[in-house]
Amino acid sequence: MRLMLRRRLILALPLLAPAPSRAAGWEGPFTLALLFRNLAAVPERLAHFTEERRFAALDQPLLSQGHLLWRRPDLLEKRTEAPEVETLRISGNQVEVMRTGQPTRSLSLAAQPELRTFVEALRAPLAGDLPTLERLFESSLSGTPAVWQLRLTPRDARMRQAMAALEIEGTLAEPREIRLSQPNGDSQTLRIEPLP
């Protein structure tokens, strides 16, 4: 019965998302392992982003935009260009924050477990690093390769006070939207448009 259903789903896939699903590497049941294998296959990504932050303390959302750069194995760079220029570069265990007119601040991820959880929530999917992801988060995947949602909840109770949940939406090997919600109602949404 289940086999039948699965076969039917696979047969139905081309109908749902005709073009991309024929791409190699997406055959078989849609699991976290399959998604991560495909995510890991992309060595470098460049994207434009817009970010919207909502805080309980503010009466209006804060909007910003810029560029995102990912390079295997562990470089993630977020260049905010407006309204204020700031570059956040995460490489290995090192986090650097560069703002115009200020000295570069750098911290070690290992010394900041909370920051690490944030970073790995973004980086582990990009790197296709399933072990790290599963160590830090409870995860649930839904949808299809064409439109998927990955929901992450920190395993560490203390961490859950800072991050209620993180949701990533994507299409095939491209994350398109990352939503972070905090227990106090604050939230951040990052929309990503891949650049060729």
Add this chain to the structure above:
Amino acid sequence: MLLAAALWRTEIRSDLLDFLPSGRSAAAQAMLEEIREGSTAGLVLIAIEAAPEADLARISRAMQARLAADARFSRVAGGDAGWSEDEEARLFAHRYLLSPASRAEAFETPALREALEEVMRGLRSSAAPLVARYALPDPIGAFPAWLARLGAGSGLTARDGAWFVAERDAPRAVMLAVLAGGATDTAAQEAGLAAITAAFAAAEPGSARLLLAGPAVIGRDASRGIRVDVDRIAVVSTLLVVALLAWRFRSLLVLAALAVPVLLSVALGVWLTGLIFGSVHAIALGFGITMLGVTLDYPVLLIGHRKHGEAAPVTRARIRAAFWLAVATATLGLGGLVFSGFPGLAQLGVLAAIGLLAAAGATWWLLPPLVVAAGLAPVAAGGAFWLARLEALRRFRPLALGMALLAGGALVAMGGPRWETDLAALSPAPPASLALDAELRAAIGAAEAGLFLLIHAPDAETVLQRQEALLPMLDRLVAAGSLSGYEAAALILPSMARQRERRAALPGAEILAARLAEASAGLPFRPTAFQAFQDAVVAARGQRPWSEADAAGSALGLRLAPLLMQRTEGWQGVIRFQGASAPAALAEALAAPGAILIDVRAELDGMLAGFAARSAWLLALAGLLIVLVLALGLRRPGRVARVLGAILAAQLVTVTLLTLAGVRLSPIHLAALLLVGGVGLDYALFMAREQLDMEERARTLRTLVTCNAMTLLTFGLLALCSTPILRDIGATVALGAALSLGCAFLLAAPPHPKDPA
């Protein structure tokens, strides 16, 4: 049996500080007390290396968890700030009394406006979630300002819940644990160290290696090193000496007879020294027992001079004068150590003096019946054809004198012997453990033990207030680069007076609300955005200031403990410095009531410098006494001159050779030289006897060579030890004893021995 009982009954201490003079200056005294009782004494520095970083972090976390649950440790740190969530909440709630950022101006509208703009920038930055969480309830940044003053100056970076030494190629995780027992309880220290090793083993270390340092570890390594060395040397040298004696006397009974005075002397010496001083220092004990091995000479001298079948009184009569003079002068010389000003050396002096007298007494009164009953005497006693040829060597006497003069000249040319000024050289600890200790200390940056400022006051509050008076100056020194950082109790816990001042400066609820409203004009904050901040300020206005007692038992108290402690009289605060460039300027800048700046190196150097002057006097005095005794005993100036000449020549050449070899003389060398003097006196006095027949001269020479061979065997082996001070002792005594025999043979003997036969 007696020996075992004496050793078992006596408390043995291995702390190097016990070997040092009790400080004469207030600074020296305070320093010794701080080092002995201060919390740094119970500090164990733990390092793990030789494994990948991830494994090291895992092992470190496992060990931290296990040791933190162990009541034997009062503090375990190795990963993060070390406070629990509850504690952090408690500290956060108290931030407006604790933090230096909590000043009246910080709550005025202009400062608040700046703070709110900064919060806005933070919310726009990538640190937004953290800013929202920490800066909204504390826009003036009081808590981070307080935290920043806690963790200055460390060379560690935290990764994966473990501290790693920064700027190191191979990863090395570091932890520190403070033993609850403090410095004095040796058994507790051993148990604590064993617990650390067990925690390491339980953490499945794989290829990783555990390194321990800190005072407790150095103490353990030192006594373990000495024990291993002494055990090995004792076995080997005993076997060699026994073999030598068995060959010389061809009798096992003689061994038993010889053992009697030696064992008696050691037992009596150790027991009485323990009784007089309350405990015996390991160095004094180790050296003392080795030293008393020389008392083996006494029975050998007695038996070696006996003719076959001779009655005891006859033998005794032949050697009486030389024997007792040798005993008296050796006792005087070594007993002089009592006045050296070093407790360890004083113990050694007492131990040696008692031991020498006991061995001599036993030889003289207990041994003869045994010797006669067993018919003990040396084997080869006949006329010796070699004697004449050997004695003909005495024509080189001028050469020996010339050599002594040359040595004296060389010594003067070199500017006299060099004195040891580095106390570490005296330490019985293996140099490797000292080096590791220094390395880990530097990495942790916690306690640069070399320089600190002590402030003493009747109560903790006064100590904190006096420290606070110095803080502006300290900050100026840091800004000027004279210091790279400092740790002080007042940075962690302000005085209650300072907390009350801060509390009084906090604005009331309405005023703060009005100022916040004014400050946030044009910014997108909702009116409720800073409610948590406003509530906290209102709460702080009703808070009771924390005293030292409020901090006790918490992680805050543990941070405070090494910096603020109760003493027998009053309280003491320690300000520790990092990267101080000019201690003298520091002392001048930080002059305050009840404050003493302590430069450990300078203080210890001062102690050793005092020692050099003192030991010169001591040697002179001991020499004078020995001359007096010799003059009384020998009566004839010629003989006195010959004996003294032999001793002085041997000592002079020994010191010159040591100096030429680059050795710096320490208190240990002084004791060794005094021992050489005692041994040399034996040789010289027996050689200097007049009117002896050829047979007796041959007996004397054989006996002295036997004695010398025994000394060389024991002390020569000691020179091969790994413990530095044992090596020093061994080399000095072996060299000195060999030279003494040569000089005694050449110089002390009467000029033209007449052969009555």
